[in-house]
Amino acid sequence: MSNLWTNQDLDPTQLRKAFGVFPTGVVAVAAEVDGQLTGLAASSFTSVSLDPPLVSFSVANTSKTWPDLRRAAHLGVTILADHHGDVCRQLAGPVDQRFDGVAIKASDVGAVTLDEGIARFDTTIYREVEAGDHIIVLLELHAVEHPDAGNPLIFHRSAFGRLAV
Numbered sequence: 582m583s584n585l586w587t588n589q590d591l592d593p594t595q596l597r598k599a600f601g602v603f604p605t606g607v608v609a610v611a612a613e614v615d616g617q618l619t620g621l622a623a624s625s626f627t628s629v630s631l632d633p634p635l636v637s638f639s640v641a642n643t644s645k646t647w648p649d650l651r652r653a654a655h656l657g658v659t660i661l662a663d664h665h666g667d668v669c670r671q672l673a674g675p676v677d678q679r680f681d682g683v684a685i686k687a688s689d690v691g692a693v694t695l696d697e698g699i700a701r702f703d704t705t706i707y708r709e710v711e712a713g714d715h716i717i718v719l720l721e722l723h724a725v726e727h728p729d730a731g732n733p734l735i736f737h738r739s740a741f742g743r744l745a746v
Contacts, residue, residue, distance in 0.1 A: 597739075604737035607661045607669050610638060611685070611693035612653030618680045618693060619653070621646045622672040624736040625715075626658070634722040635707055639715040646676065647716070655690040655705055656720060659698030661734040666741040668695070669734060699731040 611620030625639035636658065640647045650656065661669055672679050684696035694701035704720035735742045 601738045604735050604742070606733040607665070607736050607741075608638060609659040609661060609668075609672055609695055609698070610650065610656055611659070611680075611695075612650060612656050613687050613691040613693055614649050614653050618685070618687075619646060619650050619676075620672055620679055620693060621650065622661075622669045626660070629719060633707075635719055636702065636704070636722065637717055637719050639712070639717050642714050642716060651706060651709075651718075653691050655688065655692040655703055655723070657686075657688070657692035657694035658702040658704055658720065659695040660700040661695070662697055662699045662731040663734050663743040665695070665697070665734045669741065694726075697731075699728070699733055701726040 605624045606626060607622055607624050608626040609620055609622055611618065613619070621640065621644065623638040623640065625637075627637055629635040629637050638658075668683055671681070671683070685693050686696055686701075687693045688703055690703070692703045694703075702720075702722050703724040704722055707719040707721040710717040710719070732744045735744060
């Protein structure tokens with residue numbers, strides 16, 4: 582029996598392609614920090630625990646947004662809807678244009694969510710875990726709004742798509 586696996590399979594380009602075959606949803610993580618809207622898009626969001634209620638996402642160690650965003654008292658997390666492809670690209674673009682034309686809601690504790698998200702959460706940082714070239718951020722939920730309408734934006738093979746329902 583021959584070995585089908587090689588260390589060449591661990592090349593970052595090959596890994597990105599392999600990871601990309603698994604479709605994920607996309608979230609916006611945002612807050613008001615020092616009077617400025619601050620946010621990013623993440624495709625690594627997942628539920629973690631019901632007791633206590635926890636979710637997580639991962640952010641690159643090289644993120645220039647996370648050091649500011651992590652200082653917020655509360656973070657808003659919005660599960661993006663299937664029509665949010667352009668909004669997602671905008672959230673990954675120039676910092677001063679990330680919220681241009683985007684309808685948002687800011688809570689009195691600074692959590693920022695997108696109005697048309699299919700679920701919105703008010704969270705605080707529960708724990709950060711170093712994980713290679715990323716940080717896994719565990720968030721504790723304090724409030725949830727789930728309008729029960731719409732379908733999620735799907736990220737698959739480096740492109741946005743929709744669920745076939």
